[in-house]
Amino acid sequence: MPKLKLITFGCQANELDSERIVGLLAREGYELIERDEEADLIILNTCAIREKAEQKAYSRLGTFQELKRRKKGLRIGLCGCVAQQEGQALLARFPYLDFVVGPAQLTSLPRLLRDETNRGLATARTPTFSYPVSAPVYRRSAVKAWVSIMEGCDRFCTFCVVPFTRGRERSRPLQEIVEEIRGLKQRGYREVTLLGQTVNSYGKKLRPPASFVELLETIDRVVEGEMRVRFTSPYPGDVTQELAEAMASLPSLCEHMHLPVQSGSDRTLRRMKRGYSRDDYLKKVELLRTKTPALALTTDIIVGFPGETERDFEETLSLIQEVGYDGAFIFKYSTRPHTPAAGLSDQVTEEIKGRRLEQALGLLNSLSLARNRAYLGRTVEVLVDHEDVKRDAVRVAGRTRENKIVHFSGEGPTDGDLVLVAITGASALHLQGELICANGAKSSGKKDLTTLRPLSMIS
Numbered sequence: 046m047p048k049l050k051l052i053t054f055g056c057q058a059n060e061l062d063s064e065r066i067v068g069l070l071a072r073e074g075y076e077l078i079e080r081d082e083e084a085d086l087i088i089l090n091t092c093a094i095r096e097k098a099e100q101k102a103y104s105r106l107g108t109f110q111e112l113k114r115r116k117k118g119l120r121i122g123l124c125g126c127v128a129q130q131e132g133q134a135l136l137a138r139f140p141y142l143d144f145v146v147g148p149a150q151l152t153s154l155p156r157l158l159r160d161e162t163n164r165g166l167a168t169a170r171t172p173t174f175s176y177p178v179s180a181p182v183y184r185r186s187a188v189k190a191w192v193s194i195m196e197g198c199d200r201f202c203t204f205c206v207v208p209f210t211r212g213r214e215r216s217r218p219l220q221e222i223v224e225e226i227r228g229l230k231q232r233g234y235r236e237v238t239l240l241g242q243t244v245n246s247y248g249k250k251l252r253p254p255a256s257f258v259e260l261l262e263t264i265d266r267v268v269e270g271e272m273r274v275r276f277t278s279p280y281p282g283d284v285t286q287e288l289a290e291a292m293a294s295l296p297s298l299c300e301h302m303h304l305p306v307q308s309g310s311d312r313t314l315r316r317m318k319r320g321y322s323r324d325d326y327l328k329k330v331e332l333l334r335t336k337t338p339a340l341a342l343t344t345d346i347i348v349g350f351p352g353e354t355e356r357d358f359e360e361t362l363s364l365i366q367e368v369g370y371d372g373a374f375i376f377k378y379s380t381r382p383h384t385p386a387a388g389l390s391d392q393v394t395e396e397i398k399g400r401r402l403e404q405a406l407g408l409l410n411s412l413s414l415a416r417n418r419a420y421l422g423r424t425v426e427v428l429v430d431h432e433d434v435k436r437d438a439v440r441v442a443g444r445t446r447e448n449k450i451v452h453f454s455g456e457g458p459t460d461g462d463l464v465l466v467a468i469t470g471a472s473a474l475h476l477q478g479e480l481i482c483a484n485g486a487k488s489s490g491k492k493d494l495t496t497l498r499p500l501s502m503i504s
């Protein structure tokens with residue numbers, strides 16, 4: 046059996062693409078392995094969102110040059126957003142690279158691999174392709190699954206490379222998504238996360254059109270309370286009254302939303318072409334919290350966007366304070382090819398970006414800590430997944446419906462169990478607690494997660 050080593054960088058969409066790559070190649074006879082030296086095929090599934098992510102992929106690729114020289118027959122491929130962005134140039138720059146495949150071209154992988162005579166390239170001028178339902182997915186977890194409901198993005202925020210690497214927005218037919226989730230439920234999955242770049246813009250371009258809320262309602266009926274449902278990431282402009290009501294009323298929908306804001310300054314938001322103002326965003330937050338008081342909110346923020354003044358930055362700080370986020374990813378602005386912001390002349394220095402990042406993180410941590418301390422003494426429902434405490438039999442980890450990570454002790458619970466935990470400790474990033482009891486509901490289709498078994502876990 047030929048052996049595949051796969052390295053994934055970047056977001057959940059990439060994690061899911063990696064599960065697709067393994068699924069496709071398992072059908073070609075490949076087995077997934079961990080050790081570089083054993084591999085017959087090494088694939089890097091790359092991320093282009095910030096320069097650092099791209100550099101990381103190149104430096105990892107560089108470490109395989111020597112192995113390639115030593116090991117006859119070893120093939121090395123680069124997939125993902127860097128592949129789409131750079132295309133042919135990668136084959137010229139890295140002579141030991143065998144093929145380059147964009148995210149919308151994954152199904153050409155088997156064909157490229159069968160043809161050993163050529164160095165292959167499969168990228169699209171405009172990525173439009175959606176992954177066919179019939180193609181296999183290898184799922185790493187037997188508890189939580191990602192399901193892509195739409196791909197690409199039409200918004201063209203001025204800093205963002207995604208519309209160029211993942212193409213225009215396209216939604217999967219509603220029934221197809223629902224069938225995939227029905228299948229996951231039958232196989233014992235306990236949680237599904239719906240993925241899309243602007244996930245709540247789902248369905249606008251379908252004929253006939255479907256709405257995101259209609260999709261959520263249909264999924265809620267199908268999972269019958271046996272699975273948690275999450276989605277990421279919604280676009281603030283498309284948070285509607287109906288969505289706020291669905292969040293409050295559908296039992297399967299978890300009380301967490303990751304709602305990227307990017308900046309608290311109207312001037313910066315305009316220059317980013319985000320399509321909403323600070324006040325619009327705050328009104329959406331208020332709408333959501335009025336309907337769902339327990340809602341946990343997280344966000345993405347960029348500091349040091351070109352032209353960001355001290356005053357703009359202070360407005361971001363005051364927005365973080367005003368919302369009181371449960372958590373956030375804060376990034377230093379990074380110049381990306383093709384994007385309009387790359388051409389702006391008033392770039393902010395690295396030093397200022399670094400200072401702003403530290404300052405924003407400091408504020409965020411104090412707010413997240415306060416939000417988490419409010420859980421002290423409460424009892425929460427935790428879906429056990431051990432994700433954060435691998436190789437430790439006694440310490441258990443899982444997530445609350447609000448997506449808070451909880452650590453607790455106990456030999457009993459296994460992955461996929463829903464348990465009740467009394468919260469006894471809180472930090473900015475985690476909660477700690479004591480197991481009170483198993484909550485009854487048991488996952489029927491649990492599998493052994495300690496080893497990777499590609500073939501047995503393909504859907």
Ligand code: SAH
Nearest residue numbers: 204205242278305345346376377378379381
């Ligand atoms: N709509 C997508 C956004 C994907 S990019 C989603 O929500 O999934 C994820 C985050 O990366 C963005 O929200 C933004 O905060 C950050 N990001 C994107 N381009 C960036 C850039 N050029 N520099 C720094 N951060 C960036």
Ligand code: F3S
Nearest residue numbers: 198200201202205207
């Ligand atoms: Fe990027 Fe803006 Fe779309 S951040 S993914 S262009 S909504």
